[in-house]
Amino acid sequence: MRAPTQVPLPQADDVTAPFWNGCAERRLLVQHCLTCGAFQSVPQRYCRKCRGSEFDWQESEGQGRVHTYTVVHHPAAPALRDQVPYVVVVVKLDDCGGAMLISNLVGDGAADVAVDRAIRLCWDNDAGAWLPRFELVMTGTDHESECR
Amino acid sequence: MAWALRDRTAIVGIGETEYTKRGGTSHSEMALACEAIRRAVADAGLSLDDVDGLCAYNSDRCTIVEVAQALNLQLRFTNLYPGGGNATTGVVQNAAIAVATGTARVVVCYRAICQGQHLRYGQARSGFGAHSGAAQAYASSSQAFTAPFGLMTPASIYALETRRHMHLYGTTSQQMGLVAVCCYANAQLNPRAVMHGRPLTLEQHQASRMISDPYRLFDCCQESDGACAVVVTSREQARDTPAPAVLIAGAAQGMCHGDGIFRAGRSEELWTSAGMVDVAREVYAAAGISPDEIDVMQIYENFTGQVIMALEDFGLCKRGEGGRYVESGAINWPHGRTPMNTSGGNLAEAYIHGLSLVVEGVRQMRGQSTAQVRDAAHCLVVSGPGAPPSSALILRRGQ
Numbered sequence: 001m002r003a004p005t006q007v008p009l010p011q012a013d014d015v016t017a018p019f020w021n022g023c024a025e026r027r028l029l030v031q032h033c034l035t036c037g038a039f040q041s042v043p044q045r046y047c048r049k050c051r052g053s054e055f056d057w058q059e060s061e062g063q064g065r066v067h068t069y070t071v072v073h074h075p076a077a078p079a080l081r082d083q084v085p086y087v088v089v090v091v092k093l094d095d096c097g098g099a100m101l102i103s104n105l106v107g108d109g110a111a112d113v114a115v116d117r118a119i120r121l122c123w124d125n126d127a128g129a130w131l132p133r134f135e136l137v138m139t140g141t142d143h144e145s146e147c148r
Numbered sequence: 149m150a151w152a153l154r155d156r157t158a159i160v161g162i163g164e165t166e167y168t169k170r171g172g173t174s175h176s177e178m179a180l181a182c183e184a185i186r187r188a189v190a191d192a193g194l195s196l197d198d199v200d201g202l203c204a205y206n207s208d209r210c211t212i213v214e215v216a217q218a219l220n221l222q223l224r225f226t227n228l229y230p231g232g233g234n235a236t237t238g239v240v241q242n243a244a245i246a247v248a249t250g251t252a253r254v255v256v257c258y259r260a261i262c263q264g265q266h267l268r269y270g271q272a273r274s275g276f277g278a279h280s281g282a283a284q285a286y287a288s289s290s291q292a293f294t295a296p297f298g299l300m301t302p303a304s305i306y307a308l309e310t311r312r313h314m315h316l317y318g319t320t321s322q323q324m325g326l327v328a329v330c331c332y333a334n335a336q337l338n339p340r341a342v343m344h345g346r347p348l349t350l351e352q353h354q355a356s357r358m359i360s361d362p363y364r365l366f367d368c369c370q371e372s373d374g375a376c377a378v379v380v381t382s383r384e385q386a387r388d389t390p391a392p393a394v395l396i397a398g399a400a401q402g403m404c405h406g407d408g409i410f411r412a413g414r415s416e417e418l419w420t421s422a423g424m425v426d427v428a429r430e431v432y433a434a435a436g437i438s439p440d441e442i443d444v445m446q447i448y449e450n451f452t453g454q455v456i457m458a459l460e461d462f463g464l465c466k467r468g469e470g471g472r473y474v475e476s477g478a479i480n481w482p483h484g485r486t487p488m489n490t491s492g493g494n495l496a497e498a499y500i501h502g503l504s505l506v507v508e509g510v511r512q513m514r515g516q517s518t519a520q521v522r523d524a525a526h527c528l529v530v531s532g533p534g535a536p537p538s539s540a541l542i543l544r545r546g547q
Contacts, residue, residue: 003297003298004297004298007295007296007297007298007300008284008285008286008287008291008292008295008296008300009285009286009287009296010286010287010288010292010293010296011286011287011288011292012288012292013288013289015289016288016289016292020292041293041412042290042293042410042412048406067312067419068308068309068311068312068315068419069308069311070304070307070308070311070360070361070362070363071358071360071361072298072304072360072361073357073358073359073360073361074270074301074303074357074358074359074360076270076271076272076300076301076304077271077272077300080272080298083298086298088297088298088299088304088308090308090411090412100412100414101293101412102293102294102297102299102411102412103297104297104298115311115312115315116315127296129296131296131297
């Protein structure tokens with residue numbers, strides 16, 4: 001299963017630029033508060049926990065679990081008509097304080113998505129920008145990643 | 149905490165236009181807004197010259213200034229509640245505050261929405277509330293963390309929370325379907341309902357097409373055209389109005405730490421609730437009653453799973469038992485413990501962004517619903533679950 005294309009592409013601003021610049025280098029960076037140590041996957045001007053304003057950016061190894069998901073069947077825009085179904089997952093990372101982010105589950109077995117399944121980061125440029133997607137961790141067998 | 153305004157204000161007028169499926173009206177949104185307001189003011193036995201305040205959703209395209217101009221009103225109070233369905237009862241609370249503080253004497257809350265003429269909520273969108281628009285080529289700030297992954301409709305966003313609830317508590321698609329079946333059954337008694345004459349069975353729900361798993365077509369609210377309005381004034385003024393006064397016993401609004409429009413990074417509690425636990429506690433305290441004393445309830449259905457979570461937040465059942473509570477028949481009219489959405493609600497009457505649920509709450513307290521709960525003294529009205537800042541209202545039958 002593939003991620004949707006012809007969806008809006010991310011546009012960086014001063015707060016989110018480090019994240020999107022990281023993606024361009026295929027590095028998943030998570031904003032980390034230097035005051036309280038909290039991680040936040042959607043970068044903010046201030047820490048949502050302690051309101052601190054000093055951050056660094058920690059690179060995730062990209063292992064995680066499916067916190068929850070939906071399989072989108074209805075094409076909400078004409079461009080999505082030949083792209084459904086696709087899987088949207090909320091990823092809970094194993095590192096970076098268990099930070100959660102929204103992504104897609106792609107590749108072999110994505111249709112078998114379930115809460116708590118182990119997944120791992122892969123990079124995908126189908127949509128026109130490098131986006132962090134995820135695929136199921138297959139146990140026992142090697143498989144060819146569909147992502148680059 | 150006890151609310152200083154308990155029972156000091158009342159809803160004295162309700163007004164509605166015809167409700168249709170999107171595209172079913174030949175009138176503009178503005179014409180419908182004005183018509184609903186005229187009818188509500190007439191129902192209250194008042195004149196438009198008595199109206200000195202307007203409260204609206206900030207997502208309403210019929211702006212307060214244009215409505216006031218169209219109806220030639222003289223205003224001393226105006227207010228916009230941030231958001232959409234979450235504003236359902238928030239506008240009424242804000243009107244009550246204005247009236248009780250002497251800021252205004254007669255405040256009208258209105259909502260007009262024509263999804264046949266404007267953006268459909270079921271289509272890809274970017275932005276929220278007043279900033280909502282059709283999806284663009286690029287998404288910025290927090291939208292950049294959702295839209296590029298194809299998360300662009302309310303159905304998909306709310307499906308994420310519902311799937312987590314199903315995983316943790318065993319909530320089923322059938323239980324969600326029974327929420328829809330309940331609303332459709334009530335709509336069969338209500339000639340104003342868009343789905344009047346179109347009953348729904350659980351089998352039809354289960355066979356309906358998948359929109360965003362686990363949500364099927366009949367789990368999702370309608371896309372409608374229509375408008376409605378309510379008139380709020382003081383309890384003293386209400387003595388002179390034709391219809392029985394319906395007291396605003398309690399109201400609450402709020403948003404808790406960690407909640408917001410982007411879902412990633414929420415606490416576990418927010419993933420499996422409507423985010424309304426605080427608002428629920430406060431609305432009961434405001435009215436001075438407990439969940440046991442609620443006789444009838446109108447709970448905003450954006451999606452059926454969010455109704456189940458709202459039932460839990462508002463203490464009708466314990467956390468995680470919402471699905472089984474629905475399955476027990478507790479929400480069904482007339483024999484359930486606390487009948488719900490007695491007009492058919494957003495699912496089967498019409499989707500007027502929730503304000504029609506306040507109108508139905510007033511009808512229940514007047515004894516005029518088409519699915520009247522006998523001797524109902526208290527009606528709980530809950531705004532859009534899972535959409536902060538949330539709001540809720542408890543109406544009390546006047547003495």
